Amino acid sequence: MxxxxxxxxxxxxxxxxxxxxxxxxxxxxxxxxxxxxxxxxxxxxxxxxxxxxxxxxxxxxxxxxxxxxxxxxxxxxxxxxxxxxxxxxxxxxxxxxxQTGRAPALFAAGLALWGAILLIAGLLTRKPSPARSAATAAAVLVPLWVLLCLVNLTIGVLAAGYTVAEEIPVFLLNVAVPAAVAVAAWGLARRTAS
The missing domain is CATH 1.20.58 (Methane Monooxygenase Hydroxylase; Chain G, domain 1)
Structure with a gap:
């Protein structure tokens, strides 16, 4: 259903x-x-x-x-x-x-966004398969997530007063966690389908 x-x-x-x-x-x-x-x-x-x-x-x-x-x-x-x-x-x-504990909240937002995209991709494609849905979810999430993490970096620099050098490692970690989950799920679904 x-x-x-x-x-x-x-x-x-x-x-x-x-x-x-x-x-x-x-x-x-x-x-x-x-x-x-x-x-x-x-x-x-x-x-x-x-x-x-x-x-x-x-x-x-x-x-x-x-x-x-x-x-x-x-x-x-x-x-x-x-x-x-x-x-x-x-x-x-x-x-x-x-204000505090931002990284876990950002990871949760990224994973929730990935889950929503994964479900929507499976529901709106003509011939859905786990591999196709996971590929679509990864392809949509990764660039969107990089953009959202850039917004977070900008807020950290402009509003919170961090330097760009301080924010870059945080940005990379924020991007990496949800993107890695999306790409790993795609790889797993592709291997399972083969």
Whole structure:
């Protein structure tokens, strides 16, 4: 069944966006939840609509059937994004803004993002296979993750006052962990398929 995998992909993507927003926000920023929702919702809407379109065009489902599936595919993660927004504004004064323990939070965001991409790749391809999904996930995650880690490096230099020389080793470690997991999973899936 595809619905639970789509819901898990949505939750993982939302978790990654919320963590990244919490990491990139600088005090006294009070809009982590609303910013995370504003980034997540349009992205998830596009993914959900693409899924519905593929269901009609490729799988031959009727539009009315796909519209019924679109409701929970988009709706459940959207409600969770709204609840994250609400919790952020009421419980954490718009936060949380992660000040300490940033590396584990960044690794968790990278792994959640990779998991979401891996699931989405498997769900949106015509003839999915673990090797093809893992290859797509690695190909999408690695450049995206390098870009996000560059944003983190820039924040470290401009907002936290670190030097570029201090941030480079942290940047390399931040890139390496999720990228290594994605590439290793791709290699394992390729070997298993052979």
């Amino acid at each position: 595809r619905l639970p995998r789509f819901l898990l992909a949505g939750v993982l993507l939302l978790a990654a966006v919320f963590l990244l927003t919490s990491l990139f926000a600088q005090p006294p920023f009070h809009g982590v939840g609303v910013t995370a929702a504003a980034v997540f919702l349009p992205v998830w809407c596009v993914i959900s609509v693409v899924n519905a379109r593929l269901g009609v065009v490729s799988a031959g489902y009727r539009p009315a059937e796909e519209a019924l599936v679109l409701l929970p595919v988009f709706g459940v993660p959207a409600v969770l994004a709204g609840l994250g927004w609400l919790a952020s504004s009421t419980l954490w004064d718009g936060g949380p803004v992660i």
